[in-house]
Amino acid sequence: MRLSSNSRALSQTPRHWMIGIHALLPCVKRWAGIICFGGLITGLHLSDFGLSGTIDIEALQQLRALRTLSLKNNSFSGQIPAFNKLGALKLLLLSHNKFSGQIPDDFFSSMASLKKVWLSNNNFTGSIPLSLMTLPHLLELHLEGNQFSGHIPTLRKPTTVTSLDLSHNKLEGEIPDSFSKFSNVSFLGNEGLCGKQLDRDCSSMVVKSLPQPADEEKKESADSEGHTKLAIGIGALVVMGILFIATFTGRKKDKGDDFSILEKETPDEMIPVRVRSIKKPAEGSSRRGGDSSRKGSTHGSKNGMGDLIMINNEKGAFGLPDLMKAAAEVLGNGGLGSAYKAVMTNGLSVVVKRMREMNKLGRDGFDDEMRRFGRIKHRNILTPLAYHYRKEEKLLVSEYVPKGSLLYVLHGDRGICHADLNWPTRLKIIKGISSALGFLHSEYASYDLPHGNLKSSNVLLSENYEPLIIDYALDPLTNPSHSAQVMFAYKSPEYIQHQQISPKSDVYCLGIIILEVITGKFPSQYLANGKGGTDVVQWVLQASSEQREQEMIDPEIANNTNSIDQMVRLLQIGAACIESSPVQRLDMREAIRRIEQILV
Numbered sequence: 001m002r003l004s005s006n007s008r009a010l011s012q013t014p015r016h017w018m019i020g021i022h023a024l025l026p027c028v029k030r031w032a033g034i035i036c037f038g039g040l041i042t043g044l045h046l047s048d049f050g051l052s053g054t055i056d057i058e059a060l061q062q063l064r065a066l067r068t069l070s071l072k073n074n075s076f077s078g079q080i081p082a083f084n085k086l087g088a089l090k091l092l093l094l095s096h097n098k099f100s101g102q103i104p105d106d107f108f109s110s111m112a113s114l115k116k117v118w119l120s121n122n123n124f125t126g127s128i129p130l131s132l133m134t135l136p137h138l139l140e141l142h143l144e145g146n147q148f149s150g151h152i153p154t155l156r157k158p159t160t161v162t163s164l165d166l167s168h169n170k171l172e173g174e175i176p177d178s179f180s181k182f183s184n185v186s187f188l189g190n191e192g193l194c195g196k197q198l199d200r201d202c203s204s205m206v207v208k209s210l211p212q213p214a215d216e217e218k219k220e221s222a223d224s225e226g227h228t229k230l231a232i233g234i235g236a237l238v239v240m241g242i243l244f245i246a247t248f249t250g251r252k253k254d255k256g257d258d259f260s261i262l263e264k265e266t267p268d269e270m271i272p273v274r275v276r277s278i279k280k281p282a283e284g285s286s287r288r289g290g291d292s293s294r295k296g297s298t299h300g301s302k303n304g305m306g307d308l309i310m311i312n313n314e315k316g317a318f319g320l321p322d323l324m325k326a327a328a329e330v331l332g333n334g335g336l337g338s339a340y341k342a343v344m345t346n347g348l349s350v351v352v353k354r355m356r357e358m359n360k361l362g363r364d365g366f367d368d369e370m371r372r373f374g375r376i377k378h379r380n381i382l383t384p385l386a387y388h389y390r391k392e393e394k395l396l397v398s399e400y401v402p403k404g405s406l407l408y409v410l411h412g413d414r415g416i417c418h419a420d421l422n423w424p425t426r427l428k429i430i431k432g433i434s435s436a437l438g439f440l441h442s443e444y445a446s447y448d449l450p451h452g453n454l455k456s457s458n459v460l461l462s463e464n465y466e467p468l469i470i471d472y473a474l475d476p477l478t479n480p481s482h483s484a485q486v487m488f489a490y491k492s493p494e495y496i497q498h499q500q501i502s503p504k505s506d507v508y509c510l511g512i513i514i515l516e517v518i519t520g521k522f523p524s525q526y527l528a529n530g531k532g533g534t535d536v537v538q539w540v541l542q543a544s545s546e547q548r549e550q551e552m553i554d555p556e557i558a559n560n561t562n563s564i565d566q567m568v569r570l571l572q573i574g575a576a577c578i579e580s581s582p583v584q585r586l587d588m589r590e591a592i593r594r595i596e597q598i599l600v
Contacts, residue, residue, distance in 0.1 A: 035556065040065035042555065047072040047093070055081045072096055072118070080124070084110050095120040095142065102126030112136055120165065121145035128153055128166075139411075139522065139532065144168050144189075152193075154178050160532030166190070174202045183333055308397070309367075310386045311374030315348055315399060320388070323352065323397075335486025336453070336471060336478070337393075341400055349400035350385065356393045357482035358474075363389060369477055376443070380436035382460060382468040401468060406513075407456035411522050423557045423567065424600045425465050426517050430570065432467040433459060434592045437510060440472055441503060441588045448501050449475040453487040454509035455526060456516055488512075491525055493580040504582040507591055511577025515540055518571050520554030540575045566598050573598075 035043030042065045052075040060066060066086060070093040077098035083089065087110045100123035108114065108131040117132065120142040127150040128143065134156040140163040148166075151173040155161065158178040164186045172192025179186070184197045194200035308319045326342040333339075337355035344350070361369065366389060376383045388395040403409065406429065409421065437451060444450040452475040460468040475483050484490045489505040515536040516523050524533035543552050549568045550558070557567065573594050579585040586594070 035068065036559065042066060043068035043070075045070045046074070049074060052076060057082045057085055061085055067091070067113075069093070080107070084108060087111055088113055090114060090137075091116045093118040094122065097122055099124060103129045103132075105130045108132045108135060114138065116140040118142040119146065124148060126150075128171075137532075139163070141165075152176055152179070157532070159527070162527070162532075185330055185332070308386050308388050308395075309370070311370050312383050312385045314383075315350075315385055316346070318344060318346075318348070318386070323350075334457075336474065349402075351398050351400050353396045353398075354393060355396065357479045358394050358477045359391065360477055360479050366394070366477065369473070372443075373473070376439075378436055378439045380432040380467050380469060381439065381472070382470050398470065401460040401462060403461045403463060403465075405457045406459040406461055406467065406517075409461055410456060410516065410520065420465065421556070423560045423563050426557065427566075427570070427598060427600060429459070429461070429465060429467045430514055430517055431595055433469060433513060434510065434595045436467070436469045437506060437588060438592045441506070444473050447473065447476065448503065449473075449487070449489050449505060450503060451506045451509070452483070452489045454506060454513065455488045456513055457526075459513070488526070494582050502582060503588060504585050507577050507585055507588055510588075510591060511574045511585075512536065514570060514574030514577065515552075518554065518567060518574065519552050520556060537578050540571065540578070544572070544575055563600065566600070570595070570598055 033044055033046040033049065034041055035045060041063050044060075044063075044066065045068065047070050051071065055071075055076065060069075067088060068091040069083070069086070069089060070091070072093045073096045075098060076094075077100065079101045080094075080099050080103055083092060084107050089111060090113050092111075092114060093116070095118045099119075102125050105127070107129050108117075112135065114135050115137050116139055117135075118140070121144070124143075124146040126148065128148050130153050132138075132141070133153040136157065138157065138161055141161060142163070142165045144165040144167040146169050149170040149172070152166065152171055152175060154176045155178040158181065164179070164182050166187055167185065168189035170192070171187075171190040173194070175187060175193060175195035175197055179197070182197065184199075187193055187195075187197055194202040308323075310317050322344050323342050326344045329341045331339040331341055331351065334353075336357070337353050340352045340354070342350050342352060358366070370384075370387050373384050382398055382401070384396055384398045386397040388397075404412075433454075437454070440450040451469070451472045453471045454469065458469060458471040460470060462468060475487060475489075478487070484495075488509050489495070489501060492501070492505040492508040494500045494502070494505065512523050512525055515521075519534070519536060519539075521534035521536055521539075522532075523536045525535070525537065527533055540549075540552060543549055549571050550564060552571060553564070553567050558564070560567075573586070573591060576586045576594075577591055
C-alpha cells in the first residue's frame, strides 16, 4: 500500500506488518489501524487514512487470524483486489473508494464466513455477483452509489439480512420476493426497477409519484442503528410535507387526511401551528370542557391541525413549520413507527417518530403519559421534547444523538468507534443502562413493563459513551396486538410459553444486552424468527455448565487480563437475568446491586 501525505497516524506505525515480516513480531495494539488478540492481528481498520496504490493480498494472506478488513474512505482504484483469497474474513468494508469494473459472479464463493459487505460509493459495474447473494451468514449488504446493472439476484437467506441498500445504481426488472421486508429506501435511484416497494407497476413500468433525491444527495452513506438514510432537499420536504408523505410509509393518503394541509408549495403558505407547553389543568376544571388549552390543541387551528405540544423546553420551543423548513433524513422504519431526522435553522437536530399503533388510550390519557415523560430527569434517559396528537397517529420528537445506537457501534463499522469500546467503557454503558432501568422501575412501578422494549438499538450513546435509553414506557400506549409483535420484552420465555409479562421481562432484556456487550455477538433473539446472529442464551448456558465463560468474552476486551474476573462476573449476572423461569431470574433491584459492585 502506498501512503499519501495525509496519513500521519499510519505513517507513524511500524511498517513490518505491511511488508510481510509481521509474523516474526507480536501484534502491538497501539499500532494505528490494528486490532490485536492473543498477539495476533485479527483486524485491519484503515478507514480515512488517505491510502492509495496497490493492495498486497499475498501479505494479507500471511495474517492467518485476520477476520475484519476496513478500507473505507480512501483512494484505492481499479478492479477489486483478490480479497476472495482471504476466505476467513467476516467483515469487508470498501465504501467510498474508486474501485471500478465488474466483479465476477463467483467472487464471493470462497468467503462463506462473510457477515458484512459494504461496497457502496465506488464505480463498480456489471451485474451484482450471484455469489454475494448466497453468503450463508450475511447480515449487512450495501452496494449503493455504484453502477451495478441488470436484475437483482434472489437473496438466499433474506431473514438473516438486517441492513440492505441497493439504491442509486442502474438495476432493472422486478424486485424479487426475497426482498419484501425492505422498504423503498433500499431501492431508490434505480429507474428500471419496479415492484410494490417503489409503487411501480411492473406490467407498465408507470411511476406513481415516487420522489427522487437530488443528485448531490445520492452519495449519502448508510449509518446509525443499521438503517439506511436518505437525504432530502429542503424544497422536496416542503412539497412532500416532510414527515407525512405516504411514499415513505407505503400507505396512501385517505381522502380526509388532515395532514394534507401540509402539502403546500412554499413555507409561507403553510398553516401556522401554535406551540405551547402542556400545563396542569386549573383546580376544579373539567377534564373535557374546562381545560381550554387542551381543547385548543385539537380544534384551535385551521382544518383541525392542532398543536405541536412542548413537554421539555430544555432545547427551546419549535413547531411543525420549523420542522417542515428543516433539512431532513429518513432514518428508517422501526417496530413502533417511522423515524426521521430534521435539522432546524437554529442548528437543533431532532428525531421525529411517527407512530400509528398508539390508539390504546384516548386523548386525555395520552396527554397524561406525555406529561410524565416530560418530567423525567435522569442522565441515562433521553427525555422527549414534544409530541403531536391525532387519533390516527402520533408524533414524538426527541433530541438527535449523533453517535447512534449501541447496536450500531457494536456491530456496525467495527472501526474507530468500536475500538473505543474497551472494558471500562462497556462496563460504564451497562451501569448506565441498569441505572436508567432502576429509575423507570421506580417511576413506573405499577406497570407490567416499565420499559418494555429494551434492546441495543434503543440505547443511544453520547459522545463520551454515556448510554441514553429510548422507547421506554410505551406499552400502555400501544395497541396490545402490536406490542406483542414488536416489543422485545414479549420475546421473554414467560410470554412465549405462557403469554405472561411482568417487570422481570425487562430483566430478561437487560440480560440479553449484558451478554451482547460482553461477547460482542449480535443476539439472534433480536431477529423475528431467531435465524441469524448468535443464540447468546444457549451459548452462555452451555459455556457456564462447562465452566468456559472466559471463552465467551469479546476478544477485543479479553486482552485486558487484569479484569477478566470482573468480566466473568458481569457475564454471570447476565446469565442470571435470562433464566427461563421468572421465579429464578434476578429482580431488577438485585441485578442493579450486583452490577454496581463490579469495578474496572
